[in-house]
Amino acid sequence: MLHVLQSAAPSASHAVLRSMFAARKSVFVDLLKWDVPVLDDRYEVDQFDDVHATYLILAEPDGTHLGSARLLPTMRPHILGHLYRDLCDEAPPRSPDIFEITRFCLDRRLRARERRQVRDALVNALVDHALASGITAYSAIAQMGWYQQILAFGWRCMPLGLPRVIDGSMLAALRIDITAETPALLADGRIVASALREDQRVAA
Numbered sequence: 001m002l003h004v005l006q007s008a009a010p011s012a013s014h015a016v017l018r019s020m021f022a023a024r025k026s027v028f029v030d031l032l033k034w035d036v037p038v039l040d041d042r043y044e045v046d047q048f049d050d051v052h053a054t055y056l057i058l059a060e061p062d063g064t065h066l067g068s069a070r071l072l073p074t075m076r077p078h079i080l081g082h083l084y085r086d087l088c089d090e091a092p093p094r095s096p097d098i099f100e101i102t103r104f105c106l107d108r109r110l111r112a113r114e115r116r117q118v119r120d121a122l123v124n125a126l127v128d129h130a131l132a133s134g135i136t137a138y139s140a141i142a143q144m145g146w147y148q149q150i151l152a153f154g155w156r157c158m159p160l161g162l163p164r165v166i167d168g169s170m171l172a173a174l175r176i177d178i179t180a181e182t183p184a185l186l187a188d189g190r191i192v193a194s195a196l197r198e199d200q201r202v203a204a
Contacts, residue, residue: 003016003056003058006053014060017055017057019063023043023107023108024068025044030199044103048147049078052073055088056129065107066107066114071138073096074095074099074100078102079102086164087160089203092160097104098175100139101126104140125192131183135178143170153191154185156177158175158177160173160175
């Protein structure tokens with residue numbers, strides 16, 4: 001089930017948000033060892049988790065996290081524009097209809113086949129959300145393994161500069177253009193959605 005949410009922090013009353021922030025801590029802090037803030041020793045929350053962030057969260061009916069991504073408006077402070085500008089040969093993309101994809105997170109408990117299903121469902125959900133919301137492009141930063149996957153999905157995607165080593169990791173920035181043709185392009189690349197995309201749009 002897909003939830004589209006907005007909130008500034010893990011909400012005591014919203015199990016899906018709490019599950020997402022806990023999954024982010026498990027992946028980005030416990031597994032990948034990122035030096036990012038942790039709230040209550042349970043939730044990965046940074047300065048961009050504010051009322052302007054939008055979260056796309058795939059979850060089980062009981063709220064258990066499967067996969068999620070955070071979208072940041074590029075007209076406001078965001079990661080590429082304010083922390084990693086040097087990854088771009090020119091100015092980072094900035095427009096009311098361009099959002100940044102951050103914290104793309106697949107739950108660590110998923111098996112390989114499930115990870116592929118959730119990944120594909122979340123990618124398609126990002127496209128559906130863009131088409132429904134007037135978003136024409138996404139920007140993103142990725143480590144090289146994930147960056148190469150993104151480029152291979154089949155959608156219209158372009159690097160914004162040469163990859164660079166930052167804090168010991170090879171990172172690259174990219175732009176993904178979203179048009180009415182994007183769902184068909186993803187299908188051609190076998191990035192196929194599933195029943196996980198059933199919508200439950202909630203504002204929190």
